[in-house]
Amino acid sequence: MTIFDEGRGREMDRRSFMSGTLAGAAALGGLGPFAGAVAQSTEMTALMVNAMLGPTLKPIVEEEAKVTIKEGAFLSGTDTVSRLTAPGGARYDLMNSSFAFSHPVVMGPKAGAERVQPIDVSLIPNMKYINEPSKEGIGERDGKVYMIPHSWGFDSILYNRDVVPDNDPYTQSWSLLFEDKYAGKIGWWDVAHQMLMAAGLYLGHAEPEKMDRNQLGEVAKFLISKKKNVRTFYTTFAQGSNLLASGEIAVGYGIVPMRVELKKRGFNITGAWPKEGVLSLISASYIPKDSKNVSAAHAVINAMLGERYAKALSDGCGYLSASKFAQENLTDAYKKEYGYGIFDGSVKHYQLKFPTNMNMWIETWSRVKSA
Amino acid sequence: MATLAVTASAPLDTRQRGERARRMLLWAYAGLFYCFLYLPILLLVVLSFNDSQTIGLPFQGVTLRWYEEVLGSPEMLRSILNSVVLGVVSAAVATLLALLLALGFRQEFPLKGLLMKIILLPILIPGIVGGVIYLVFFGFGEVQFGVWTTALPVHITWVLPFAFLTLFPRIHGLDRSLEEAAADLGARPLTVFRRVVFPIIKPGVVATAMFAFTLSFDEFIRTLFVIGNQRTVPVHLWTLLSDQMAPFLPAVGVVITVISMLVSFVGFAASARAGRAH
Amino acid sequence: MAAVSSVPPRRRDLRALLVIPGALWLLAFAVAPLAILFAMSFWTSSIFGTTTDLTLDNYRVIADDPIYFQVLLQTLRIALTVTALSLLVGYPMAYFLASLRGPKRGVFLVLLFLPFWSSYVVRTFVWLPMLGRNGLVNAVLLQLGIISEPLDWLLYNEGATHIGLVYVYTLFMTLPLYLSLDRIDRNLIDAAADLGAGPFRAFFRVVFPLSMPGVLSGCVMVFLLACGAYVTPQLLGGTSGMMFGNVIAPQYTVTNNWALGAALSVILVIVVFLCLVIFGRRVRLNDIFIGG
Numbered sequence: 001m002t003i004f005d006e007g008r009g010r011e012m013d014r015r016s017f018m019s020g021t022l023a024g025a026a027a028l029g030g031l032g033p034f035a036g037a038v039a040q041s042t043e044m045t046a047l048m049v050n051a052m053l054g055p056t057l058k059p060i061v062e063e064e065a066k067v068t069i070k071e072g073a074f075l076s077g078t079d080t081v082s083r084l085t086a087p088g089g090a091r092y093d094l095m096n097s098s099f100a101f102s103h104p105v106v107m108g109p110k111a112g113a114e115r116v117q118p119i120d121v122s123l124i125p126n127m128k129y130i131n132e133p134s135k136e137g138i139g140e141r142d143g144k145v146y147m148i149p150h151s152w153g154f155d156s157i158l159y160n161r162d163v164v165p166d167n168d169p170y171t172q173s174w175s176l177l178f179e180d181k182y183a184g185k186i187g188w189w190d191v192a193h194q195m196l197m198a199a200g201l202y203l204g205h206a207e208p209e210k211m212d213r214n215q216l217g218e219v220a221k222f223l224i225s226k227k228k229n230v231r232t233f234y235t236t237f238a239q240g241s242n243l244l245a246s247g248e249i250a251v252g253y254g255i256v257p258m259r260v261e262l263k264k265r266g267f268n269i270t271g272a273w274p275k276e277g278v279l280s281l282i283s284a285s286y287i288p289k290d291s292k293n294v295s296a297a298h299a300v301i302n303a304m305l306g307e308r309y310a311k312a313l314s315d316g317c318g319y320l321s322a323s324k325f326a327q328e329n330l331t332d333a334y335k336k337e338y339g340y341g342i343f344d345g346s347v348k349h350y351q352l353k354f355p356t357n358m359n360m361w362i363e364t365w366s367r368v369k370s371a
Numbered sequence: 372m373a374t375l376a377v378t379a380s381a382p383l384d385t386r387q388r389g390e391r392a393r394r395m396l397l398w399a400y401a402g403l404f405y406c407f408l409y410l411p412i413l414l415l416v417v418l419s420f421n422d423s424q425t426i427g428l429p430f431q432g433v434t435l436r437w438y439e440e441v442l443g444s445p446e447m448l449r450s451i452l453n454s455v456v457l458g459v460v461s462a463a464v465a466t467l468l469a470l471l472l473a474l475g476f477r478q479e480f481p482l483k484g485l486l487m488k489i490i491l492l493p494i495l496i497p498g499i500v501g502g503v504i505y506l507v508f509f510g511f512g513e514v515q516f517g518v519w520t521t522a523l524p525v526h527i528t529w530v531l532p533f534a535f536l537t538l539f540p541r542i543h544g545l546d547r548s549l550e551e552a553a554a555d556l557g558a559r560p561l562t563v564f565r566r567v568v569f570p571i572i573k574p575g576v577v578a579t580a581m582f583a584f585t586l587s588f589d590e591f592i593r594t595l596f597v598i599g600n601q602r603t604v605p606v607h608l609w610t611l612l613s614d615q616m617a618p619f620l621p622a623v624g625v626v627i628t629v630i631s632m633l634v635s636f637v638g639f640a641a642s643a644r645a646g647r648a649h
Numbered sequence: 650m651a652a653v654s655s656v657p658p659r660r661r662d663l664r665a666l667l668v669i670p671g672a673l674w675l676l677a678f679a680v681a682p683l684a685i686l687f688a689m690s691f692w693t694s695s696i697f698g699t700t701t702d703l704t705l706d707n708y709r710v711i712a713d714d715p716i717y718f719q720v721l722l723q724t725l726r727i728a729l730t731v732t733a734l735s736l737l738v739g740y741p742m743a744y745f746l747a748s749l750r751g752p753k754r755g756v757f758l759v760l761l762f763l764p765f766w767s768s769y770v771v772r773t774f775v776w777l778p779m780l781g782r783n784g785l786v787n788a789v790l791l792q793l794g795i796i797s798e799p800l801d802w803l804l805y806n807e808g809a810t811h812i813g814l815v816y817v818y819t820l821f822m823t824l825p826l827y828l829s830l831d832r833i834d835r836n837l838i839d840a841a842a843d844l845g846a847g848p849f850r851a852f853f854r855v856v857f858p859l860s861m862p863g864v865l866s867g868c869v870m871v872f873l874l875a876c877g878a879y880v881t882p883q884l885l886g887g888t889s890g891m892m893f894g895n896v897i898a899p900q901y902t903v904t905n906n907w908a909l910g911a912a913l914s915v916i917l918v919i920v921v922f923l924c925l926v927i928f929g930r931r932v933r934l935n936d937i938f939i940g941g
Contacts, residue, residue, distance in 0.1 A: 045600055050615070073614045078696075079905075081696070083905075085696070085698030085699075085905060086699075086905060087513075087907065091516065105697060190899070190903070192904065231801070231805050231887060232805040232887040238617070239612075241616045242616055245616065246426065246427050248781055358696045359696060359906075362696070363710075367716055369888075369891070370716040400742070401742060401757070404738070404742045404745075407738075408761070408816075410785070411772075411775040411776060411816070412767065414779060415775050415778075418778055426777065426778055427781055427782075427783040428778070428784065468670055471668065471670055471671055472667070472668050474667045475665050475666065475667035475671075480665035480668070486668065489672070489676075489679065489680060490671075492679045492680070492683070493675075493679050495925065497873065497918065498894070499877050499879040499894035499917075500686075500877060501877070502898075503897060503898075504685075504686050504914070505682060506901055508686075527678070531674070535671075589768060591769050591880065605770050608768055608771060609770050612884075627768055628766065628768075635766050
């Protein structure tokens with residue numbers, strides 16, 4: 001006798017088992033057309049903030065690049081770059097994450113140490129449209145281009161206006177995310193880099209990415225003391241959005257696409273403009289060495305800098321395209337809402353740069369989480 | 372014992388009353404238990420019709436659009452197909468391997484005790500470690516992640532010990548004299564197996580395969596780490612849960628539950644009929 | 650009989666060869682991966698990748714920081730409580746099932762199985778709308794006027810992790826209990842009662858000891874499953890209900906510290922094995938699984 005035996009099928013014979021599963025398989029057989037419909041154009045895999053290929057955006061790219069894109073689940077920039085160095089390779093044809101944070105890993109410390117392949121710019125005619133502020137996000141070494149900017153974005157604190165009034169002074173600083181006022185209603189994103197950057201800025205570090213072990217220890221101590229205010233951590237943007245939408249939390253670390261989607265779905269949730277600065281980033285695309293579909297990857301990068309995609313991007317996910325077409329037909333109110341102020345200096349921002357000792361950051365955050 | 376029961380002279384009345392009270396208590400408890408078991412599932416069904424952008428109460432009116440969204444999603448259908456085929460193949464392979472192991476285990480051989488522990492290994496390794504192990508193993512082996520390259524061997528390995536543990540007692544307890552008589556009458560080993568052993572253990576083999584299928588169908592954590600961009604049903608659910616705002620999630624849960632119930636139920640019903648015919 | 654059983658020993662040895670395919674499979678896909686994990690726990694990892702440079706640093710990091718030990722203890726504690734709770738919840742249920750006769754038993758058995766044909770992930774996440782702020786429990790309590798504000802402490806803590814784990818793994822406890830109770834000869838219980846043993850004494854002296862194989866199987870199974878939990882604490886546990894799985898997984902999914910993750914995994918495996926060995930002094934491991 002075993003633990004499990006018999007409960008499910010005393011006296012069952014092979015015929016009945018087969019007929020059972022075959023019936024199921026037959027029912028599924030009707031789905032054949034769906035399975036067949038996939039392999040129309042060339043297929044490629046991509047790992048980037050999923051909202052960049054949201055329902056209004058993906059069709060544009062797929063049409064212009066003549067590919068079918070299969071997306072991986074984006075977790076964070078840290079996760080994305082770490083896949084480049086994971087045993088067995090990146091396993092994606094195209095990847096995209098924040099330039100300032102990613103380029104030390106993506107391009108390696110010196111020539112020859114790049115973890116991606118050079119991009120053939122002759123296949124990216126739309127590069128000529130890249131706007132001035134975004135040129136900073138071109139990853140170049142020895143005349144070869146390894147990273148190409150896609151868009152600007154920024155992270156901030158999202159809050160529920162039914163709980164947190166807009167005129168609450170807490171919304172003017174990162175304090176909203178940490179301090180006791182909204183205890184029990186706060187959610188933290190489970191990512192070392194962004195959370196420690198935000199806390200570092202809030203605690204007055206001018207260049208938080210350069211914090212040393214002692215300063216990191218201070219930040220950790222601060223975060224641990226504020227952990228009691230936190231209802232839960234979330235690992236993905238969708239989890240954060242769900243928490244905000246369902247009212248489980250009223251305040252949380254968030255990226256622009258979260259805010260845009262919540263607003264589209266009718267939730268009264270907006271983003272704060274902390275005086276220490278929002279955390280900004282230029283997201284950039286790169287092609288891993290083990291990419292199996294290099295030409296499709298090039299085509300997608302090009303399409304994402306094209307006029308149609310650039311114009312649809314802000315409305316689709318809130319990011320600001322790196323192409324000069326992005327701003328063409330946007331009103332001032334619209335620009336304000338989507339944070340174009342980070343270009344003209346009216347919104348303070350600080351770039352999410354790569355920390356001097358990333359491993360120490362990761363350890364520090366683990367300590368905060370487990371404490 | 373029987374004599375004792377007859378000669379005992381306990382006051383039957385009070386005992387019967389006590390017995391009835393105990394039975395009532397048991398039924399009441401069972402009622403509570405089934406509430407605990409089914410309340411969340413009933414809630415899931417209710418929420419799957421809720422016309423709301425969040426997963427939760429209050430109920431804001433009936434809609435069928437979540438079901439339309441779910442049933443129209445090719446990814447959902449592909450993941451169901453993946454799970455079913457993966458379940459069938461891994462159940463078949465694991466049952467075969469387990470059957471061979473169980474047959475071999477009737478003999479004494481060196482390192483038998485050690486092999487027994489190795490068979491239990493996949494059960495003894497905690498789930499999360501199971502996932503990590505295969506990520507590392509296939510990662511360093513540079514094996515392409517996918518349903519057939521990595522998830523299949525992982526599933527076979529995971530269900531193998533359960534299949535063995537289900538089969539072994541039945542085969543171990545088999546009366547040997549029948550086989551030995553057949554062998555003495557000149558039957559070759561394979562014939563003995565086909566004509567004598569297999570008919571006896573057949574119901575056990577089928578039950579094992581069925582059980583292995585359900586285990587594979589529900590396997591999640593090990594699969595999540597090695598399946599790459601493909602999806603089984605539980606992985607698809609997890610992806611929905613973590614990658615997008617999915618107000619249709621309860622509808623997904625209901626659809627999946629109904630499908631796995633149907634698959635299992637059809638198996639049950641058919642076997643009952645076959646049993647009667649037999 | 651004596652003549653029949655003296656089959657030439659050579660043939661028996663040959664039939665033992667049938668274990669070879671299964672044994673090879675397990676060597677390739679169970680033993681080898683575990684060995685690689687063990688080796689990797691001595692390698693070096695950073696955000697820049699994993700190299701095979703041998704080091705004890707991973708274990709040093711774990712030893713130096715008391716956090717890991719605390720989470721490990723918390724995990725074992727949660728796993729034990731969940732096991733005990735499952736036993737408490739499952740035993741009367743198994744007893745109920747075993748006391749049923751005829752088709753009723755079949756119906757209630759199927760009713761026990763049905764929820765487990767939905768997915769593990771569904772069974773876990775369904776507790777979010779049960780226990781959340783806008784969840785069923787809060788809605789009912791508010792409706793009844795028992796509370797005026799939704800309760801926050803129902804979800805995102807250790808309690809929620811417990812509820813989730815007990816719910817998700819009930820079948821693994823109830824089923825072996827039922828199977829072993831079902832095998833007890835009813836005459837024995839009747840005899841005990843007839844000999845004047847009260848219902849409680851009859852239960853604790855006769856029924857419970859006879860159901861021990863089922864109790865052991867169920868407990869070991871639930872304990873093992875709970876030790877390796879990841880999804881349930883992740884979804885329901887909030888900031889305090891974390892388990893060891895939630896420390897291991899991010900080393901792979903978030904921070905790329907594969908070597909540290911391997912060392913943590915090795916520790917969890919060793920601790921779980923130790924628990925089983927200590928436990929196994931009284932009962933043989935094989936009996937736990939096969940004897941249930």
